[in-house]
Amino acid sequence: MPDYDVIVAGGGHNGLVCAAYLAQAGRRVAVLERRAQAGGIVEVLHTAGRLQAAVIDDLDLRAHGLELIRPDARMIALREDGPPLTFWSDAERTAEGLRAVSAADADAYPRFDAHIRELAGFVAEVQASIPPRLDRAAIGDAAAGLRLARAYRRLGARAARELTRVLPMAAADLVGEWFGHDAIRAALAARGTLFTAMGPWSAGTALVLVADSAGNDGGAAGQTALPRGGPEALAGALVRAARAAGADVRTGAEVARVITRDGRVEGVELASGEQISAPAVACAVDPKTALTRWLDPVVAGPRLRWRAGNIRTPGATARIDLALSGLPAFARVADGTALSGRSVVAPGIDAVEQAFDAWKYGGMSDRPYLEATIPTLAEPDGDGHRMTVLAQWVPYAADPDEVGTKVLAALERVAPGIGGLVTSTTVRTPAAIEREYGLSGGHLYHAEPGLDQFFAWRPVIGLARHRLGLRGLYLCGAGAHPGGGITGGPGRNAAREILRDLRRAG
Ligand SMILES: Cc1cc2nc3c(=O)[nH]c(=O)nc-3n(C[C@H](O)[C@H](O)[C@H](O)COP(=O)(O)OP(=O)(O)OC[C@H]3O[C@@H](n4cnc5c(N)ncnc54)[C@H](O)[C@@H]3O)c2cc1C
Structure with missing residues (x-):
């Protein structure tokens, strides 16, 4: 036996x-x-x-x-040239805040949130099912196909048409249909590129964005939960x-x-x-x-x-762990609770795309797209803080010191003085992630x-x-x-x- x-x-x-x-x-x-x-x-x-x-x-x-600790603030987009944008779990509350930068975008936000939830509901059904055999269909496939067809019909004719149109799109095009303000567009579209080797103008990033909210309560801003x-x-x-x-x-x-x-x-x-x-x-x-x-x-x-x-396993994300002697002063963040979710540095659609472009041609931008959390806000650990930062796009075998320097410089623009608070920095490049966890390409x-x-x-x-x-x-x-x-x-x-x-x- x-x-x-x-x-x-x-x-x-x-x-x-x-x-x-x-x-x-x-x-x-x-x-x-x-x-x-x-x-x-x-x-x-x-x-x-x-x-x-x-x-x-x-x-x-x-x-x-x-x-799971689920902060009310899902995401805050930190900006060097304007007030931050906070995306709360409540879409209406988010819209209220967005009104300070664009009334039209504030009106659009709750509808966009509902739209993403509707599409994500169907993608969740796809995720829970087993793809059909394409060479030889079996009875089980017919049953699974029927379940998906029912879920597709439940969307209604308009949303069903919308689904097939939206999923292959670039996230930048999708959010561009709803919002005019570049910083709002970038904060929302960048999630369609998270952990990928695609920029916001790459086809299929709308699918990544919608899939990120499938099977959870993410909506437009995505989920945030800390164990x-x-x-x-x-x-x-x-x-x-x-x-x-x-x-x-x-x-x-x-x-x-x-x-x-x-x-x-x-x-x-x-x-x-x-x-x-x-x-x-x-x-x-x-x-x-x-x-x-x-x-x-x-x-x-x-x-x-x-x-x-x-x-294809092109790893392009690095993780930077910062130990800080105190909480950084994030520019114009008035409400500290807004920092308890994901903090994003994505100044504009083209700025994020240019960070991707630099990687595409073998380098790393001086203005990488960053997503950070400060877990010590939810669970304090002495006087200091820990900040974990995900940076894109980072070449596979980048020099860790150079990555750390660029990321700190980018953070300095939205949190002046943060460099003086750093007591230690650990950088994991895609190559290091591959070595440590055995992931091909560090993807x-x-x-x-x-x-x-x-x-x-x-x-x-x-x-x-x-x-x-x-x-x-x-x-x-x-x-x-x-x-x-x-x-x-x-x-x-x-x-x-x-x-x-x-x-x-x-
Ligand atoms: C820095 C970083 C941050 C991330 N943040 C998030 C996030 O916030 N949210 C999110 O949803 N996703 C995040 N991800 C992505 C997510 O963590 C992964 O996609 C997911 O955890 C993969 O899980 P897995 O169980 O499929 O594989 P893995 O976690 O890769 O597990 C594979 C396991 O196989 C083991 N292994 C490898 N080789 C061998 C061997 N020869 N023999 C035996 N065992 C072996 C490895 O040690 C590992 O434990 C992050 C990833 C990284 C690297």
Whole structure:
């Protein structure tokens, strides 16, 4: 008898979610995590607002210690040449504030918020479903297709037409249809580029923007939620949920290869040489790693290896951690509570696009697009503060000191004097993120969320149903449908498909 029914290779949040669902269904499951602690990238999260409500409920994460702090201020756009723009969870309150810069945009905001929610509602249905087989439709596909068709019809004729028009658009064009003020446009559109290698004028960034609000209460401003106790509290709750359901979670267990025989999976071999057997292996790492490094090239074959090698993973986001001796004075921020969400530096659509352009040609702009949080505002930690900053777009192998200097200079423009408060700076470039977390290219979403790597095309066409082309081999991480971010979606969907196959196999 094999050691386990399923091995989950990689203990990021999706791996843990997948394992917990499988174990809840009575399967014998092991999670094998290379690092000393499970949770993966969650440990450097910025906000956990996209974690699916269904995952929180199904895995009883609150009982396992998860508490999410949801500040009223979702996002504040800091500006050097005008008052900041605050986006609250209440759209009417946001509109009131926007009136100071544009009455027309203030009137448009609640309608835009409702529009994004309507589109995101349908995208959430897409995210929860398994993409159809495009080569040979099965009865299950017809049922799933019907469910999606019903959800599409529920949108009504106007919104349904709007959906197909909007999703391939550039986020800059989408917000340009609603708003005139450049700073408002930039703050909203930039979210369509977060963690991607696309600028606001890139096609498909409207889809990223809408998908960011799918399955959560994000609306136009997006979600913001901080786990009480920090990221490790979220990772801890997931580990406890998986263990409580019966899964073994092993750390310090680096998977070196997937063992196969006669076209099917038999288990994995660790870097230590230990072999662990199971008829199913769910890869919670990025798909390029799973298919080109873990699978024997002879078994994968040249075509699959070529396709997997071409999965686009251009990491372009850096994380900068600042320890501060006090709270910076943000220019013209009168209400301190406005800083408890995400603070964004996106001066205008073209300014953000130019930051992307610099990266496209191999450099880094002096005016990067920044998104920051100050978790010590919600949970004070002594006299000082911690600020985490995500900076785009940063070349893969950028010099960390140069990145830190540019980011601080950009922050100085909206928070004069911040440099004098910095007591330490840690910079993680895409290359460092790749080294630390094993992500191909250092891409935070395991694969670029472009139109060519979405839904039935994620990670590549033919492998979007969590099955990786070999009996017993699955993908359950962010590189699978429905994609990256701390959502738990790929882990949850993959568990459903694995259980279906296990039931079929008896
Ligand atoms: C700095 C940063 C900030 C982010 N902020 C946010 C945010 O605020 N909100 C948001 O929604 N998303 C955010 N993201 C993106 C998000 O965190 C990821 O998309 C998501 O966590 C991916 O989860 P995962 O479980 O699919 O994969 P991962 O977290 O990448 O997990 C994969 C796991 O596999 C392990 N592994 C790798 N190789 C091996 C091996 N050989 N053997 C065994 N195990 C292995 C890794 O150690 C890791 O634990 C951020 C990402 C980064 C890097």
